[in-house]
Amino acid sequence: MIGRPEKQRVVLRGMGLTKMQKTIQLPDTPQIRGMLNKVQHLVRVEE
Template identity: 45%
Template sequence: MARLKVTQKRSEIGTKPQHRETLRSLGLKRVNDIVVKEDRPEIRGMVNAVRHLVTVEEVE
């Protein structure tokens, strides 16, 4: 199954509380943190909600 490499590129300072909670639930704590998650609809939805703060790559 494909996996997503999610990297936080922008700070959560000044963002909505929902966006901060989404970053935490993805496992991102600071700028340049990287997590690898399964490519599932739930994860895609969370990434889509904070797409202005993160970059995403597909990895095997």
């Protein structure tokens, strides 16, 4: 998250991603999809 714009860091923290290589499970909601869309170049999504 170092060197990333503040908006992207806020989105990542809001999703619970605070460290690299961290894995989380989130519900499939429109809000989460919107957050993922904003940081899609920083995360990997698996269903």
